[in-house]
Amino acid sequence: MTHLDSPFSLKGLNLKNRIVMPPMCQYSVDKKDGTPNDWHFVHYVSRAVGGAGLIIVEMTDVEPDGRISDRDLGLWSDEQIPAYARIVNEVHRYGAKIGIQIAHAGRKAEDATTPVGPSDIPVPEPDGKGVYRRPRALDTAEVQAMVGKFRDSVRRAVEAGFDVIELHGAHGYLIHQFHSRGINNRTDEYGRDLALFGEEVVKAARSVMPPDMPLLMRMSAVEYMDGGYDLAHALQIAQHYKEAGVDLFHVSSGGEAPPGKRKPGNHPGYQLPFARAFKEALNVPVIAVGNLDQPQIAEAALGNGDAELVAVGRGMLNDPYWALHAIMTVSRKAEPPVQYARGIYVR
Numbered sequence: 001m002t003h004l005d006s007p008f009s010l011k012g013l014n015l016k017n018r019i020v021m022p023p024m025c026q027y028s029v030d031k032k033d034g035t036p037n038d039w040h041f042v043h044y045v046s047r048a049v050g051g052a053g054l055i056i057v058e059m060t061d062v063e064p065d066g067r068i069s070d071r072d073l074g075l076w077s078d079e080q081i082p083a084y085a086r087i088v089n090e091v092h093r094y095g096a097k098i099g100i101q102i103a104h105a106g107r108k109a110e111d112a113t114t115p116v117g118p119s120d121i122p123v124p125e126p127d128g129k130g131v132y133r134r135p136r137a138l139d140t141a142e143v144q145a146m147v148g149k150f151r152d153s154v155r156r157a158v159e160a161g162f163d164v165i166e167l168h169g170a171h172g173y174l175i176h177q178f179h180s181r182g183i184n185n186r187t188d189e190y191g192r193d194l195a196l197f198g199e200e201v202v203k204a205a206r207s208v209m210p211p212d213m214p215l216l217m218r219m220s221a222v223e224y225m226d227g228g229y230d231l232a233h234a235l236q237i238a239q240h241y242k243e244a245g246v247d248l249f250h251v252s253s254g255g256e257a258p259p260g261k262r263k264p265g266n267h268p269g270y271q272l273p274f275a276r277a278f279k280e281a282l283n284v285p286v287i288a289v290g291n292l293d294q295p296q297i298a299e300a301a302l303g304n305g306d307a308e309l310v311a312v313g314r315g316m317l318n319d320p321y322w323a324l325h326a327i328m329t330v331s332r333k334a335e336p337p338v339q340y341a342r343g344i345y346v347r
Contacts, residue, residue, distance in 0.1 A: 002331040003302035004295065008053070008309060010247060010285060012212030013163055015309075016095055017053035018302055019323045020287055022250070022311035023101040023166070023218075025058045027071040034064065034074025036083045044087050047316055048096035049337055051323030054309070055091060056166055056216075057084075057100040059173070060157075062149040065112035066104035066174070075102070075153040084160035092161075094337070099164035099216065100157045102150060102205070106174030107135035107183070116142070117177050118184040118191070124225075126258045140188050143197060146174075151204035158209055165205060166216035169198055169241070171255025176220060179237045180256060182227050195240035202244035216287070217241050218250040221274035226260030231274065235281045242282055250287040250311065251275040265290075268297045272306045279307065287311050293318075295326035 008015045021044075028039040040057075047055050060073040067074060074080065084100070091098045107117035115135040122131035138146065154165055169175035177183045178190060178197035190197050198217075205215055219241075221234045238249060251274045254264050264270070271290030279286045288307035292298045293315035301310050315322045321336075324344055328334040336344040 002299060002327075004299050004310075004330055005327045005334075010214045012210070013097060013214050015053040015097055017051070017323065017327065018309050019051070019053050019298075019326065020309050020311040021047045021052045021055045021316050022287075022289060022313045023056045023058045023168075024313050024317065025068065025072055027069060029071045029073060032070040034061070034067070034072070034076065035080045036073060036087060040073070041087055041090065044098070045090045045094070046320040047323075048091040048094040048098075050316075050319075050321035051327065051334070051336070052096050052316070053323070054164070055096055055098045056164075057087070057098065059101050059103045059168055060153070062102065062104050062146070062153040065109055065116070066106075068105045068108060068110055070111045075100070075156050076149070078156060081156050081160050084157070084162070088161040097163040099166050100162050101166040101168050101218065102153050102157065103168035104146065104150070104174035106177045107132075108172055117174065118143075118186055118197070121183055121185065123172070124257050128258065137186070140190070143190050147197070147200045147204050150201045151208055154205040155208040158213070164214045164216055165209060166218055166250060167198075167201060167205060167246075168218050170218040170220040170250075170252045172220075172257065175201060176256060180223065181229055181233070182223065182225060183256065195237045198237070199240050199244040202241055202246055206245040214247040215245055216248045216250055217246040218252060219278075220255055221251055221253045221271070221278065222262070223256050224254040224259035224262050224264055225257035228256065228260070228262070231277055235277065238278060238282055242284060246284075248285045248287065248308075249278045249282065250289070251278045252289050267291065268294055269301060272301055275301075275307045276305070285309070289313070293322075295329040298326060299330045
């Protein structure tokens with residue numbers, strides 16, 4: 001057995017292989033109500049048919065103005081639960097497991113009348129000549145209320161039948177904004193302790209999750225803006241999140257602002273050292289991401305011990321059956337759905 005098609009277990013989660021479809025926004029909500037529609041149903045179910053072990057539904061926000069755009073998903077109402085349950089139930093029919101990424105865009109909410117964040121520091125424009133709309137700093141009571149909104153969205157996700165929950169603490173969104181020195185300039189307890197907001201969100205999520213359901217956290221291992229935090233800072237924050245109840249880290253980087261002198265890589269596997277650093281420092285399983293579309297690179301990431309799971313984003317946008325094709329490439333065998341067996345075979 002090769003690594004890509006080997007099973008993986010964490011608490012009550014049992015995956016048939018190590019291939020993850022990571023969250024990728026589809027910007028396809030029809031009526032700005034945040035509820036998934038037939039596009040989302042086909043999009044996620046087709047990747048289950050295509051052999052992915054774990055599918056993580058795109059960034060799904062805890063309130064309407066917490067979305068990147070009005071065409072993004074949300075889970076702020078019990079009325080939204082059935083549409084998610086429909087996706088979950090169909091994904092399960094094809095042997096895949098499914099999670100959902102719960103989030104708030106914070107200062108990066110593009111369609112909010114007034115974005116909110118830990119501070120009133122706006123996002124710089126990519127050309128460096130201006131800034132996006134200035135956010136309003138949440139007061140202490142509003143921060144505490146935001147923790148409750150995360151809890152309520154997680155509770156709804158559990159009711160919809162998801163197998164895992166992922167909290168979005170990466171790419172410059174709200175949890176990331178709180179643990180970033182360059183974005184959070186508060187003077188209350190949420191500024192003195194940069195991990196506090198994320199810790200409280202983790203504990204709130206755990207309070208409404210079954211004990212055997214894994215809780216994932218996506219984190220940016222480094223920031224690329226000038227003066228941004230380094231890996232040591234990320235690991236320190238992640239240790240707090242682990243102690244609060246995170247079981248696995250989904251390790252990415254950047255996204256907080258346009259890069260400064262430090263630039264992200266663009267070569268295959270450029271983020272693997274970050275994944276390994278989290279794994280070794282925190283003694284937890286990790287998901288690696290970052291240009292892993294070549295099956296041999298993904299296989300090597302697992303075989304070399306960089307990560308327990310590999311996430312392939314753009315590769316799965318290009319090919320819904322990437323997982324089946326990758327397993328065939330590295331192992332020369334696969335088990336496609338019987339309906340496709342005569343067309344998907346080892347060449």
